[in-house]
Amino acid sequence: MTGVTTLACMTAFAKNQWYVAAYGREIGRELLGRTILDEPIAFYRAESDDKVIALADRCVHRRYPLTAGRLDGDTVVCGYHGFTYDTGGTCVFVPGQKRVPRTARVRSYPVVEQDSLVWVWIGDPALADPGAVPRAPWLADPRWTTVGGMEPIDADYGLLVDNLLDLSHETYLHGGYIGTPEVAETPITTEVDEGAGVVRVSRHMDDAECPPFYARSTGIEGRITRWQDIEYHAPCLYLLHSRIAPVGVLPEPDGSDPNAFHVEITYAITPSTDRHVYDFWAVSRDFAQDDEEVSTFLHDLNRTVVLQDVAALNVLQKALDTEREGYQELSINIDTGGLAARRILARLAAEGEKTAPVVAAK
Amino acid sequence: MNEQRAALPLRVVAGDGGASGAPTAEVYRIDWLPGTDVLHGVCHCGAERTAEDPVELWQWMLAHPTGHHPSGHHPAGPPEHDPADPPEHDPAGPGERRPTGHRPPTGHDPTGHRKEPRS
Numbered sequence A: 001m002t003g004v005t006t007l008a009c010m011t012a013f014a015k016n017q018w019y020v021a022a023y024g025r026e027i028g029r030e031l032l033g034r035t036i037l038d039e040p041i042a043f044y045r046a047e048s049d050d051k052v053i054a055l056a057d058r059c060v061h062r063r064y065p066l067t068a069g070r071l072d073g074d075t076v077v078c079g080y081h082g083f084t085y086d087t088g089g090t091c092v093f094v095p096g097q098k099r100v101p102r103t104a105r106v107r108s109y110p111v112v113e114q115d116s117l118v119w120v121w122i123g124d125p126a127l128a129d130p131g132a133v134p135r136a137p138w139l140a141d142p143r144w145t146t147v148g149g150m151e152p153i154d155a156d157y158g159l160l161v162d163n164l165l166d167l168s169h170e171t172y173l174h175g176g177y178i179g180t181p182e183v184a185e186t187p188i189t190t191e192v193d194e195g196a197g198v199v200r201v202s203r204h205m206d207d208a209e210c211p212p213f214y215a216r217s218t219g220i221e222g223r224i225t226r227w228q229d230i231e232y233h234a235p236c237l238y239l240l241h242s243r244i245a246p247v248g249v250l251p252e253p254d255g256s257d258p259n260a261f262h263v264e265i266t267y268a269i270t271p272s273t274d275r276h277v278y279d280f281w282a283v284s285r286d287f288a289q290d291d292e293e294v295s296t297f298l299h300d301l302n303r304t305v306v307l308q309d310v311a312a313l314n315v316l317q318k319a320l321d322t323e324r325e326g327y328q329e330l331s332i333n334i335d336t337g338g339l340a341a342r343r344i345l346a347r348l349a350a351e352g353e354k355t356a357p358v359v360a361a362k
Numbered sequence B: 001m002n003e004q005r006a007a008l009p010l011r012v013v014a015g016d017g018g019a020s021g022a023p024t025a026e027v028y029r030i031d032w033l034p035g036t037d038v039l040h041g042v043c044h045c046g047a048e049r050t051a052e053d054p055v056e057l058w059q060w061m062l063a064h065p066t067g068h069h070p071s072g073h074h075p076a077g078p079p080e081h082d083p084a085d086p087p088e089h090d091p092a093g094p095g096e097r098r099p100t101g102h103r104p105p106t107g108h109d110p111t112g113h114r115k116e117p118r119s
């Protein structure tokens, strides 16, 4: 009976946190709708300064979605009766009358655009600290070439966290793509930095088969040294620092690493509803930067892998939905990181709840 | 494994990690000992334990400081304080963040595995 835990049927949302809402390239002069932690939000770029604006996607009049309306300069015009909102969410025009009711405003959300990602703050806006947004600098660094995308999954976001924190599933779910026997066989080291809210899971394979994902992109023939160093910045950002080199090739004593291939695999796990999560993924490389063929190959192969996860998690969620509240599961060594992540998420969710009454009183 | 960690590509290519910065003082670590099914946990206070079940090991680890006091099995000298002593200083309380360099809570020091001498 070791390793048994009893589960609730949904991973709690952590408020007062930054979440990735979109890639910067997705947001322009068309309204984009995303639901984040159950909050429908309309995104667009202001005409005057190109800044990303995030407003509650419900008109204050009859709650028509603003994303069904249109942009007019910096403002949004509701598509139903024409209520018009400025970039701060204040209604500046209503049809047929001069006086705009003072309470006519929609909520606006703090936004940070950084490293090619658009982050939105869900929670009390007074607590939003742009300096606390975690970094993924390679996404916007010219020394790296990045491919990426986003796939929605019909599952509790906790299932995606579990999935990404335990890469032993690569061997089984992604065999022949990124998985090889060594991934599941190699012991991991797990660290929880409680103060920073970061979980680190490392798996260093000294002598491993080279999966097609790396064989075809790097051109390495034969076996490899493969390091996977995960850094999960709960709740949203997941970084996998992947180092690939011919067997026995290690970094130099000075810390430089000219003879290895580095791939930064970035995921953003953004809960949408209790049964829907946005799975943002990106693959950045520091080799063959200008090779279009490598870009296409890595994009298509990684997307295939992500879709394997999507399919698996959709199936898993359906199965879990037939379980009774308080079902049990069994954890083993490979789950050490996932268990740590769950606990941090539970703590962040509890902390986010604590400040909720303060928000209401404001 | 420790030596390799010092040379992660992240450190090489992305020094400006912003919020992905330096570790804080409260780091819990579990090593899966190669060639075995054994997990070896080390608390930030220095207390250690092995187990074959990650759930059990996290429960022990995160119960810090409960159960992290020196026990009879530890080889080194006597505890500096009895675990039953009232804490001298631990305003944050268990589970709260502590600034780097803060001493571990009184009475929860492991005796056998301390890396630096106590100041």
Ligand code: FES
Binding pocket: A059, A060, A061, A062, A063, A064, A078, A079, A080, A081, A082, A083
């Ligand atoms: S619902 Fe928006 S103007 Fe009527």
Ligand SMILES: [Fe+2]
Binding pocket: A163, A169, A170, A173, A174, A305, A309
């Ligand atoms: Fe996967």
Ligand SMILES: [Zn+2]
Binding pocket: B043, B044, B045, B046, B047, B064, B065, B068, B108
């Ligand atoms: Zn401890």
